[in-house]
Amino acid sequence: MNFEFSAEQTQLKDIARKFLEKEDSVKRARTVLEGETSYDEELWKLIAEMGFTATAIPEKYDGLGLGYLELCVIAEELGRSLAPTPFSSSVYLATEFLLKLGSEEVKQNYLPKLASGSLIGTFAHTEGNTSPTEANITCEVKGNLINGTKIVVPDGDVADFAIVTAKEGNDVGLFLVDLSADGVEVVNQQTLDPSRSHASLTFKGAEAITLGSTNEGWDNLQNILDRAAVLFAFEQLGGAEASMDMAKEYAMGRFAFGRSIASFQAIKHKLADMYIAVELARSNCYYGAWALSTDAPELATAAATSRVSASQAFNECSKENIQTHGGMGFTWEFDCHLYYRRCRQLAANIGSQSIWKDKLISSLERANQV
Amino acid sequence: MDFNDTAEEAKFRKEAYEWLKANADLKEGPKDGWRASSEEEGLEQVKVWQNKLYESGWACMHWPKEFGGRESTPIERVIWGQEISKFKVPGGYLEIGQGMAGPVMMMYATEEQKARHLPPMAKGEEIWCQLFSEPGAGSDLAGLKTKSVLEGDTWTINGQKIWTSGAHFSDWGILVTRSDPTAPKHKGLTYFFLDMKSPGVEVRPIKQISGGANFNEVYFTDVKIPDSQRLGAVGDGWKVSLTTLMNERLAVGDASGPDFQEAFTLARGQDLNGSLAIENGAVREKLADWYCQQSGLKFAKYRNISALSRGETPGPQSSITKIVSGNKLQEIANFGMDLMDSAGIVRSDEPDADQSMYQYGFYGAAGIRIAGGTDEILKNIISEQVLGMPQDMRADKGIPFNEIPSSNK
Ligand SMILES: Cc1cc2nc3c(=O)[nH]c(=O)nc-3n(C[C@H](O)[C@H](O)[C@H](O)COP(=O)(O)OP(=O)(O)OC[C@H]3O[C@@H](n4cnc5c(N)ncnc54)[C@H](O)[C@@H]3O)c2cc1C
Ligand SMILES: Cc1cc2nc3c(=O)[nH]c(=O)nc-3n(C[C@H](O)[C@H](O)[C@H](O)COP(=O)(O)OP(=O)(O)OC[C@H]3O[C@@H](n4cnc5c(N)ncnc54)[C@H](O)[C@@H]3O)c2cc1C
Numbered sequence: 122m123n124f125e126f127s128a129e130q131t132q133l134k135d136i137a138r139k140f141l142e143k144e145d146s147v148k149r150a151r152t153v154l155e156g157e158t159s160y161d162e163e164l165w166k167l168i169a170e171m172g173f174t175a176t177a178i179p180e181k182y183d184g185l186g187l188g189y190l191e192l193c194v195i196a197e198e199l200g201r202s203l204a205p206t207p208f209s210s211s212v213y214l215a216t217e218f219l220l221k222l223g224s225e226e227v228k229q230n231y232l233p234k235l236a237s238g239s240l241i242g243t244f245a246h247t248e249g250n251t252s253p254t255e256a257n258i259t260c261e262v263k264g265n266l267i268n269g270t271k272i273v274v275p276d277g278d279v280a281d282f283a284i285v286t287a288k289e290g291n292d293v294g295l296f297l298v299d300l301s302a303d304g305v306e307v308v309n310q311q312t313l314d315p316s317r318s319h320a321s322l323t324f325k326g327a328e329a330i331t332l333g334s335t336n337e338g339w340d341n342l343q344n345i346l347d348r349a350a351v352l353f354a355f356e357q358l359g360g361a362e363a364s365m366d367m368a369k370e371y372a373m374g375r376f377a378f379g380r381s382i383a384s385f386q387a388i389k390h391k392l393a394d395m396y397i398a399v400e401l402a403r404s405n406c407y408y409g410a411w412a413l414s415t416d417a418p419e420l421a422t423a424a425a426t427s428r429v430s431a432s433q434a435f436n437e438c439s440k441e442n443i444q445t446h447g448g449m450g451f452t453w454e455f456d457c458h459l460y461y462r463r464c465r466q467l468a469a470n471i472g473s474q475s476i477w478k479d480k481l482i483s484s485l486e487r488a489n490q491v
Numbered sequence: 492m493d494f495n496d497t498a499e500e501a502k503f504r505k506e507a508y509e510w511l512k513a514n515a516d517l518k519e520g521p522k523d524g525w526r527a528s529s530e531e532e533g534l535e536q537v538k539v540w541q542n543k544l545y546e547s548g549w550a551c552m553h554w555p556k557e558f559g560g561r562e563s564t565p566i567e568r569v570i571w572g573q574e575i576s577k578f579k580v581p582g583g584y585l586e587i588g589q590g591m592a593g594p595v596m597m598m599y600a601t602e603e604q605k606a607r608h609l610p611p612m613a614k615g616e617e618i619w620c621q622l623f624s625e626p627g628a629g630s631d632l633a634g635l636k637t638k639s640v641l642e643g644d645t646w647t648i649n650g651q652k653i654w655t656s657g658a659h660f661s662d663w664g665i666l667v668t669r670s671d672p673t674a675p676k677h678k679g680l681t682y683f684f685l686d687m688k689s690p691g692v693e694v695r696p697i698k699q700i701s702g703g704a705n706f707n708e709v710y711f712t713d714v715k716i717p718d719s720q721r722l723g724a725v726g727d728g729w730k731v732s733l734t735t736l737m738n739e740r741l742a743v744g745d746a747s748g749p750d751f752q753e754a755f756t757l758a759r760g761q762d763l764n765g766s767l768a769i770e771n772g773a774v775r776e777k778l779a780d781w782y783c784q785q786s787g788l789k790f791a792k793y794r795n796i797s798a799l800s801r802g803e804t805p806g807p808q809s810s811i812t813k814i815v816s817g818n819k820l821q822e823i824a825n826f827g828m829d830l831m832d833s834a835g836i837v838r839s840d841e842p843d844a845d846q847s848m849y850q851y852g853f854y855g856a857a858g859i860r861i862a863g864g865t866d867e868i869l870k871n872i873i874s875e876q877v878l879g880m881p882q883d884m885r886a887d888k889g890i891p892f893n894e895i896p897s898s899n900k
Contacts, residue, residue, distance in 0.1 A: 373880070478775060
């Protein structure tokens with residue numbers, strides 16, 4: 122039994138953590154949140170120089186050819202430090218779509234630039250106030266031209282291209298659209314987490330390249346979402362643990378009634394509950410990491426398990442971190458709200474908690490046909 | 492990252508499986524398992540099976556060979572646990588002896604006492620109980636009052652213990668007493684082992700909410716214990732008790748009873764308001780939550796095993812097992828009965844009926860959340876010992892024991 126990250130992977134995690142601390146990633150998240158820029162371009166370049174964007178891309182496309190376990194530990198640290206960059210959109214989603222479904226030509230054209238961070242990709246799926254389904258998607262491709270509107274596309278205003286879900290005939294397929302091309306209108310959208318930018322994308326006859334075969338489009342999409350879910354879960358895990366640590370540290374130093382508030386059982390048990398949620402999430406994330414890195418048949422189950430568990434942990438820790446801080450937790454000045462916001466943003470990003478719980482049970486039904 | 496055994500581990504697993512295969516029956520399904528029709532019958536079967544394990548060198552595997560063990564590594568014990576769980580074999584009754592009294596005897600008893608008591612403990616010949624809790628001292632164990640007085644080299648014990656599991660069929664007991672009520676609370680305790688047939692020991696069963704009577708009140712009236720049966724120094728009983736409690740927490744595993752798989756299977760076969768329960772969104776959400784908890788505990792355990800396998804000390808993640816599994820069991824038990832609508836509460840004595848499994852969990856979970864450290868005490872332990880937060884403020888520090896406020900004063 123070797124259900125742990127290797128010494129090298131643990132070391133990489135340590136390097137990533139120290140690098141993001143040194144670069145003041147959390148402070149940069151606040152700067153983006155308060156400022157006019159969509160992301161921290163300098164941090165993005167530094168992250169790319171560290172090779173993080175190239176982690177899982179094969180060497181023949183100028184990647185590092187490391188595996189997904191390495192990407193998981195990096196994701197955890199990006200989540201811990203709230204890195205205000207398009208990493209999740211570009212690396213967990215766009216890169217994965219191209220690796221799995223891109224033609225050799227597309228791979229040659231895009232992957233080296235994704236590896237170096239000089240190109241940013243994203244994924245555009247949502248169209249309205251409801252979770253996208255095969256039946257309700259209205260964006261449509263006819264003769265290689267796409268029409269329709271996607272909303273709350275993470276990093277939509279900074280991405281060079283997007284992978285877009287759209288109808289073609291009776292199927293929903295996946296299409297690559299260059300966002301600087303004619304017929305694409307990008308409008309920035311404000312959300313409750315301005316440390317991560319979002320945009321709506323309107324397509325009016327823009328050119329669309331088909332990825333994979335359209336009649337397998339929906340299945341391909343589910344598979345990529347499962348893969349991405351594991352990586353998102355690691356970000357959420359990092360955010361959860363950071364929130365827990367912040368709550369503990371504040372409690373130890375805050376005195377009321379002549380004693381540290383960390384000595385009140387209501388606060389101690391709150392922290393114990395956070396610890397329980399984080400340990401369950403961490404263990405489930407490891408399961409997801411194993412399934413992702415080995416392409417295990419259990420991937421759908423493991424991904425949903427890690428996603429649901431990590432969403433729960435981050436929710437528990439980020440809201441109770443504010444509570445532990447009392448009035449200070451409710452101020453703009455303290456960082457608690459940055460985690461509270463990011464928690465919500467990540468929970469919404471690739472589908473809601475109810476959807477992932479439903480996916481989990483569906484995958485178990487399939488695995489355990491009776 | 493993988494779930495594979497090392498070559499050595501695989502060899503050991505094979506050896507364990509083959510021995511079990513030759514000596515026991517495989518379980519036929521998740522619901523299949525050993526069950527005795529009565530406590531007496533169960534005890535009899537456990538003793539026979541344990542003797543067989545002992546004779547073949549599979550009892551108390553991590554113990555020294557001279558006491559019947561095989562000096563196994565922690566990872567070998569884990570592998571054995573995984574393999575034996577596939578078989579229908581008797582279990583229970585022996586945990587307190589082998590898991591708590593044994594380790595304490597090994598640390599504090601004389602060579603002669605070890606040679607006398609440990610092999611029968613390993614063999615399952617002699618059963619032990621834990622005489623710690625008292626009516627006024629449960630979570631606050633160090634508040635116990637059972638009095639011990641030394642005269643010559645004999646101690647005289649007077650007082651009462653409570654919640655003593657298995658006292659009614661035990662041969663021996665481990666006992667903590669107060670030898671000096673004028674010393675501060677944690678300083679005046681002394682620890683013994685004693686023959687449960689000693690004159691003056693009276694065991695009275697307590698009926699539990701489940702209707703059974705697995706635990707007891709135990710009264711001591713002028714019970715004599717030779718000083719040679721003292722474990723640790725006079726006044727050092729708290730330190731010895733902590734050794735015991737640490738072992739108890741290590742020994743407590745998952746709450747046994749219906750888990751995700753049972754609830755899932757039930758929901759897939761059960762009608763709810765005109766369609767299958769599994770199609771109901773609320774049902775699916777609950778099942779997903781339990782699956783995540785169960786899976787989280789399972790993989791936390793795998794992380795522990797990996798640490799053991801590398802020869803490292805496991806992290807503190809196992810401290811969450813009892814809290815999570817006890818509460819999950821209580822929820823699943825309620826859910827299972829709820830799915831059967833009103834009929835879920837109809838009492839069934841038929842052990843294979845769906846109702847009885849959930850009803851057993853309904854009662855059992857309520858006890859699991861208390862026994863061996865309540866949820867609240869465990870959360871204190873997590874916050875203090877894992878997260879390093881301050882201890883609770885106490886009203887009993889540095890005061891002579893007999894001046895501390897108590898429920899009766
Ligand atoms: C939106 C808002 C509006 C407000 N408006 C006003 C106002 O108009 N006027 C005004 O005077 N004040 C106002 N307050 C202040 C408010 O009353 C305090 O924030 C609140 O009493 C908590 O005190 P604290 O912030 O100092 O937190 P702390 O007292 O430091 O508490 C921090 C954490 O420790 C916990 N804690 C503290 N003591 C104990 C204990 N004994 N046992 C268990 N847990 C404990 C708390 O529950 C909290 O989780 C406002 C606060 C907010 C958020
Ligand atoms: C099924 C079963 C088997 C048992 N077997 C044995 C046995 O074999 N031998 C033995 O010696 N004992 C045994 N016990 C006793 C068990 O160890 C105690 O019941 C347990 O430690 C709780 O003590 P108590 O019952 O006195 O409850 P209390 O200690 O009175 O607790 C009552 C409530 O107060 C809470 N509480 C107490 N102190 C604190 C605190 N500091 N902070 C927050 N909350 C607190 C508790 O969590 C609980 O909710 C058994 C109990 C059960 C239920």
